[in-house]
Amino acid sequence: MSIAGVQATKHFLGLKGLSAQEITSILDRAAYWEQYPIKIANQLQGKFVANLFFENSTRTRFSFELAQKRLGAEVLNFSAAESSVQKGESIYDTVRTLESMGIDAGVIRLKPIGVLQELAEKIKVPLINAGDGNNEHPTQALLDFYTMRKHFGEIKGLTISIVGDILHSRVARSNLWGLQALGAKVQLCAPDNMQAPELAEFAPYVSFDEALKADVVMMLRVQLERHDKGMIKSAEEYREQYGLTVERASKMAPHAIIMHPAPVNRNVELDDELVEHEKSKIFTQIANGVPIRMAVIERALS
Incomplete structure (x- = not known):
């Protein structure tokens, strides 16, 4: 412009x-x-x-x-x-x-x-x-970039996995557009019924195991009201399949960080003990x- x-x-x-x-x-x-x-x-x-x-x-x-x-x-x-x-x-x-x-x-x-x-x-x-x-949600994405840049020194060349309800997420979209402009690689991970197919040409959908190999694992907030609509069977089942558990977090690279736009549903998209874990940047983002x-x-x- x-x-x-x-x-x-x-x-x-x-x-x-x-x-x-x-x-x-x-x-x-x-x-x-x-x-x-x-x-x-x-x-x-x-x-x-x-x-x-x-x-x-x-x-x-x-x-x-x-x-x-x-x-x-x-x-x-x-x-x-x-x-x-x-x-x-x-x-x-x-x-x-x-x-x-x-x-x-x-x-x-x-x-x-x-x-x-x-x-x-x-x-x-x-x-x-x-x-x-x-x-x-542009200011959320900007504070995410600011947090990444401060931690890693620069954003270009980083791989960022965005995990969760991509379909309904404005945070995922703003992050995708901005991170690509800054030269990062973005990959998405979501249950089948929460994928936004129109974003697939910009960022690949990967398995959760693949997503965990990134420099940044960004978990999205689960809108628990989607239970009513049958998109999530239960909070427990979501955690089991798409939650960042302590066990999954242990597979992340030593230098990698956990991010989340907050507020966090503890023990749904993120295990309680990971919210203030040394890898977590959630309160830094805020x-x-x-x-x-x-x-x-x-x-x-x-």
């Missing part, structure tokens, strides 16, 4: 199509914010940022809110559960209303697929994707989310 293109739209909707250079510049800026000596900067003083969560995620919202407050912005939190969206107001009308009131940017998370793209065409203030449908989101918010508003 040219500088003119960046100027024309400050929306941050996904990693698909972003160059390695653009991704790296965000990671570099996050490194600046991570070592920034004071907790609150006045970078965005006088700017109003709204967190528009039409789908709940306490963790992601807190991470964004901390990032916004550390940059000195004024923060407005909007939760669909308590709002007029429940009364039938469209997502567009809600966002347009806040834009009319004078917000400077919106961080938005929503379930319906394709709505974010439509909003971005009509809303002029920058929108930052905090998770849309099963499409993308910590890295704040500087990454500072860099992304600053980029949208600069």
